[in-house]
Amino acid sequence: MSGSSVRASRRGVPNGADHLNLSPILSQPERGRLFPASLEGIFLAHAAVAPITGPAHEAITAWSREAAAGRQESDPIWRRVAGARAVASRFLGCEAEEISLLGPTALGLGLVALGLDWKEGDEVVYDPLDYPANVYPWRELGARGVRAVPIRREPGEPIRWETVRPALSSRTRLVSLATAHYLSGHQPELAVIGPELKKKNILLCLDGIQTLGVLPASFADADFLAADSHKWMLGPFGAGVLMVRKPLLGSWNVTSPDFLAQQEMVFESGGRRYEPGSLNLPGIEGMRASLELLENIGRREVAERALALAGQVRAGARRAGLEIYGGNGEDRVITSLLEPPGGWGDLGRKMEAAKITVTWRREHGGRTLLRVAPHAYNLEGEIAEFLGMLPGG
Template sequence: PEEIAFVKNTTEGIGIVAQGLDWQPGDRVLACDLEYPSNVTPWWGLRDQGVETVMLPGRDGRLPLETVEEALASPRVRLLALSSVEFGSGARNDLAALSALCRERGVLFCLDAIQSVGCLPIDVAALGIDFLSADGHKWLCSVEGSGIFYCAAALQDRIRPRVVGWRNVADNHDFDTYQTALQPTAVRYEEGSPNMPGIFALGGAIDLALELGVEAIAGRVLALTDALVTGLHEKGATVISPRGAEASGIVAFRMGDEPPRRTVGRLLAENVYLAARRGCVRASPHFYNEPSEIERLLELL
């Protein structure tokens, strides 16, 4: 708990890192052109400080590890900013390998984990992740407006809060004394009154995930997506999402020449909810979905 702060959303957590580090002109951030805007624009916002964001090119919906390794060779790189799972393709990044590359070179690793938390296991300590941010409204099945930000304890003194308020100072219940000394934990990133209804909802969602077991949730989700991918291939669809170690809860595909938004629209008319993302149709079954619902989706396609 000393390394967790409550935030409004994934973007806010990433922004705490982007605005809190002591950047120097010429520093580099490595990002990727497969990323959701939340993990790009906060870094682009550092241009006026002389910080360059290098957009690594994805290939077939994936970011090759060798591309990252080559880019990390520059001594100017301060931080790697990636997602645990790419939102458009569903490709799961090799976090252990990426973290190892960063540690070898003294580079910080900031993770957008909204497409994993609540669906796939992530052990930040074992993986050596420095920062992680995730909203609660996706795989955690909570509400919008409440999420988590993880900052490794050893790095908290290097990430200066953007705002110092009543809550993130050291003695935050002494209302008679004005002070600026910070909390010794990640509460230093919670400057004011928290979103209590959202936090209680998030707590309930986390309790449910822990009760079911994250490993069990992952097994269920991957079994559903495996069945969907098999059925899509039988339908002649083009499946973008990888399988095996790179598989996630997202399946991205195209149905021939049909525009993805048109596919999504006709399925919506049948009360089947998918999304159009990055030129594909995106399906994201969760543990509560039934195999029969996957079969119905395939029939409608």
């Protein structure tokens, strides 16, 4: 997919403008071509496993065609791999050489956890209410004499500097947080937390999977960030990014070295040093194509529209008398609705019959949550249809 139709929607927009009009893209048949899942039903589960875009499908298909012809590797493919690093770096506000093209978020976080030169008695601060991928790597460091220190907060409560500060000590080496919580959608106060940690020479590691591709976040003070593409980036499973800041490149151990056929290892100078010898080329192709589409639409436009749709979800849920997990806060695209006293009944079956895809989760207190996560290509009418099916809606 060339993106020509996306570029066409930019006509009349001054150079350098990043707030674009989505309306041409949200009209059929263009919407169905760029976001094929919109032809199959109403998809509101982007915080889980999202559908890939039309451009991602076309890029993966083109790679498969080349691979079948004996060209799994070629100069054009490697140029597109470089393009994937470049577009990911623009989303993160870092340099392309700080990007490693890996896979699952857990792999990137695990590389950080296993790669740092921990000393016995060091401490790592983490959120015990976070998704397990950002919990267990830090707890497992106990076998190496590292103490995992949990921050203390109530379920659904946002993370602020005052939440993190009591967990810190003179032995704290690293703090690991998610850029948005997978149930509440709340973003931590990174604009304050990051600089405060820098003052104390404490490293900051981020799980970026619940914001990268849809919301801006304060990445400037992050030393490490990992994110898979299968959620808000609208990419395939098993493709993702690991960001390692340039001052740290090469200063920690590499736990997945490239193919070795020599007596001594000479590592790459940039993020390539943390990648395996065989990259997930079809996955990277799909991730690149989706990120380029979102970039062409406009990152600010994507964020503002997704936030507006999420606001519509919360307003309608409140009118229906439903409680929102995490309370107030409009700077989030994830909304989880708490199970009402009478339960959800057969709502799940009705949603499935209506081809409305949402996610069912459990809060840490045990109640069932209905999680709703629209992306920028969803329509107000789709949100209204979803709200009409809620108890009291």
